[in-house]
Amino acid sequence: xxxxxxxxxxxxxxxxxxxxIEQVGGVERxxxxxxxxxxxxxxxxxxxxxxxxxxxxxxxxxxxxxEYRGYPLAWVSGTGPAHSAFFEPEGLGxxxxxxxxxxxxxxxxxxxxxxxxxxxxxxxxxxxxxIPARHLSSGGRWRDGQYIIFAEGEMRETSVFGPDVLMxxxxxxxxxxxRIQIDDVVTNDGxxxxxxxxxxxxxxxxxxxGPDAELVTPASQVVxxxxxxxxxxxxxxxxxxxxxGVEERVYYHDLKARADGMTxxxxxxxxxxxxxxxxxxxxxxxxWNMSQWKMPGQSTFVLGIEPANCHVQGRPFERDRGTLQVxxxxxxxxxxxxIGVAEGRQEIDQLVKSIKAI
Numbered sequence: 001x002x003x004x005x006x007x008x009x010x011x012x013x014x015x016x017x018x019x020x021i022e023q024v025g026g027v028e029r030x031x032x033x034x035x036x037x038x039x040x041x042x043x044x045x046x047x048x049x050x051x052x053x054x055x056x057x058x059x060x061x062x063x064x065x066x067e068y069r070g071y072p073l074a075w076v077s078g079t080g081p082a083h084s085a086f087f088e089p090e091g092l093g094x095x096x097x098x099x100x101x102x103x104x105x106x107x108x109x110x111x112x113x114x115x116x117x118x119x120x121x122x123x124x125x126x127x128x129x130x131i132p133a134r135h136l137s138s139g140g141r142w143r144d145g146q147y148i149i150f151a152e153g154e155m156r157e158t159s160v161f162g163p164d165v166l167m168x169x170x171x172x173x174x175x176x177x178x179r180i181q182i183d184d185v186v187t188n189d190g191x192x193x194x195x196x197x198x199x200x201x202x203x204x205x206x207x208x209x210g211p212d213a214e215l216v217t218p219a220s221q222v223v224x225x226x227x228x229x230x231x232x233x234x235x236x237x238x239x240x241x242x243x244x245g246v247e248e249r250v251y252y253h254d255l256k257a258r259a260d261g262m263t264x265x266x267x268x269x270x271x272x273x274x275x276x277x278x279x280x281x282x283x284x285x286x287x288w289n290m291s292q293w294k295m296p297g298q299s300t301f302v303l304g305i306e307p308a309n310c311h312v313q314g315r316p317f318e319r320d321r322g323t324l325q326v327x328x329x330x331x332x333x334x335x336x337x338x339i340g341v342a343e344g345r346q347e348i349d350q351l352v353k354s355i356k357a358i
Contacts, residue, residue: 004048024048026045029041029042029138037080037081042057043151047177048175049174049176050069051068052066057151061105061153062101063171066102071276073102073208073341075204075205108155109163110195110314111312112311112314115314115317122315134155137150150171152168153169155167163194165186170182178343179339180340182200183336184334187332188331195324197310199291199306199307200337202339204278213238215268215292215303219253221254222292224252225311229250242297242299246295250294252292253291257285257358262282264351265280266278278342280339286333289308309325310323310325
């Protein structure tokens with residue numbers, strides 16, 4: 001049963017206390033109206049458990065701004081959730097409309113650095129975060145004593161004589177619980193094998209990030225993407241205040257998993273309120289690499305947690321390493337991730353203990 005405002009209540013008890021479930025939580029569909037975001041369809045979700053967030057239906061069903069009891073969790077870029085019509089796929093043009101947000105999806109047929117792959121010129125991080133979703137739906141329903149809040153839609157990356165890859169995304173939360181569940185099903189609807197790369201580019205910012213923050217992972221090995229990253233690897237888990245003129249660092253984490261195949265990483269800030277942590281739990285099997293993007297710059301003060309089925313050095317890099325994933329015609333891959341909040345010393349201690357036990 002839901003736990004709302006310190007009390008466990010049955011469905012009947014909740015319903016007798018409110019005129020509408022929207023009083024305590026739910027989902028509201030909207031269309032953004034300002035500037036370059038005008039026309040972007042979105043969903044505002046209130047979990048009733050302190051966690052509120054926006055699902056950007058017009059931007060690949062990405063998770064945009066998010067907060068917990070008034071504390072912002074995600075870094076939000078100056079571009080905002082710009083309409084997909086402004087997307088520039090060439091080179092680094094993706095950055096002109098990179099909204100940041102709690103989850104910005106990269107893929108589906110390529111991701112990572114711009115590259116030339118055969119006769120294809122591939123820009124940064126692919127197209128899926130700029131594809132408006134179709135067959136959008138949202139709502140809530142009681143099931144087995146819990147109220148399930150959901151938003152869903154599908155994105156198709158396709159072109160004439162090109163790929164035809166469909167991703168169906170369902171985002172759910174349980175009333176009274178500070179968690180987000182993302183369920184993605186990716187299918188090659190075409191009639192030829194198709195490369196599949198996906199990165200869940202999760203972007204955390206102030207006030208969660210700062211000198212009191214620490215990244216906790218069950219990594220068996222951490223290596224730098226390049227020479228500079230490797231030279232700074234001693235402090236991959238710790239953070240500072242924003243610094244002028246700094247360069248980005250990227251670290252690859254080889255994560256251990258539990259017997260059920262799941263792994264967990266968390267950002268812990270014991271100095272924020274009573275202590276706050278944000279964790280990411282997912283199946284390490286299909287998402288075998290976790291990239292950490294550490295960018296403690298001015299304005300770009302952000303930590304990227306990036307579960308992925310690839311590195312961030314582009315499609316030719318994966319092809320040369322023999323790690324490029326390919327979907328056969330009709331083949332499907334499922335990717336699932338839970339994002340949740342732990343608050344207070346006891347919850348955080350339990351979370352950290354569980355990660356270190358993996």
